[in-house]
Amino acid sequence: MLDVLKIVLPVVLMLGIGSICRVYQIFDRAGIDAMKKFVVNIALSAVLVNAFASMEYSFMTLFQTLCMFAVCVVSWFVGKIVSHVMRGSNFIPFLVSGFEAGMLGYAFYSMLYGTEHLSVFAKLDLGQVLFVFTFYKIMLGKEEAKQRSNQNLLLEMIKSPTIIAISCGVMIGLTGLYHIANVKQVLDACTNFISAPTSAVILLTIGYDLVFGKIPWKAVGQALISRIIIMVVLRVGLGVLFTQIGLSDETLQALNVMLILPPPFVISVFAKDEKQQTYLSSVLTLSTVISLIGFMVLAILLLV
Numbered sequence: 001m002l003d004v005l006k007i008v009l010p011v012v013l014m015l016g017i018g019s020i021c022r023v024y025q026i027f028d029r030a031g032i033d034a035m036k037k038f039v040v041n042i043a044l045s046a047v048l049v050n051a052f053a054s055m056e057y058s059f060m061t062l063f064q065t066l067c068m069f070a071v072c073v074v075s076w077f078v079g080k081i082v083s084h085v086m087r088g089s090n091f092i093p094f095l096v097s098g099f100e101a102g103m104l105g106y107a108f109y110s111m112l113y114g115t116e117h118l119s120v121f122a123k124l125d126l127g128q129v130l131f132v133f134t135f136y137k138i139m140l141g142k143e144e145a146k147q148r149s150n151q152n153l154l155l156e157m158i159k160s161p162t163i164i165a166i167s168c169g170v171m172i173g174l175t176g177l178y179h180i181a182n183v184k185q186v187l188d189a190c191t192n193f194i195s196a197p198t199s200a201v202i203l204l205t206i207g208y209d210l211v212f213g214k215i216p217w218k219a220v221g222q223a224l225i226s227r228i229i230i231m232v233v234l235r236v237g238l239g240v241l242f243t244q245i246g247l248s249d250e251t252l253q254a255l256n257v258m259l260i261l262p263p264p265f266v267i268s269v270f271a272k273d274e275k276q277q278t279y280l281s282s283v284l285t286l287s288t289v290i291s292l293i294g295f296m297v298l299a300i301l302l303l304v
Helices: 002-023 029-053 059-086 101-113 115-143 150-159 161-174 181-195 198-209 217-244 249-259 265-270 274-303
Strands: none
Touching (some): 002 198, 029 101, 029 115, 029 161, 029 198, 059 115, 059 217, 101 115, 101 198, 101 249, 115 249, 150 161, 217 249
């Protein structure tokens, strides 16, 4: 019980602090948004540079990347079918595919399994990052009749701090610079220092945003149940595949963390009116709660 509390209690504590900050207006919305920008553009970038620099590059790394990209695309098309059959929201395909690895995934994985194995999680994340920055954004643009030129989409992708950080990490890893003792020590010291507050700040902002207002339960339930079913099927299928080809237990642990994550938070930006904003915010809020429950379950299973 003590070991479980050491993992779970800090999460609950930071969520509670975030909620208190909202109630007593210790931070306003602008302050919370600034914290999120710090995490996404600076702290997370440091995490990504280190994770991809320390990664072992091989055919199996490429396989895992392509595999995650493929399952994200398949999930999107399954969501499209579900949306048509259930006459649900056009956003359902986007709510059942993709993962919020940046704001939550790396923090959860680090708290459960330590930062020394982050590169294992990064291998899976690379596939879904490519999905979100290509297929996902293109289809969102089409859905909202705001499709931009391929040149603009490519420019946006190249300028993204996430892509820049991943590219730098990959170059350091592929060239072998990371394995030079002095380089490794300096890089680890810098990235660990910059990324140290990542988990705490992320959880504080999530606690601030966890507001349960007027939730359209029927519409939200369609998206949530569809996502849960799809993630369970993916876990079974990918679990069998990864086991058959001899991937490590650390990879299966990373897969567990990935599949409990909510859909990408960026989708809320594409809401056209208050009704859509309420719907998307409700799905993301409840998906985050489900993710937190999943995190606690993984923490308990890890220590049982």
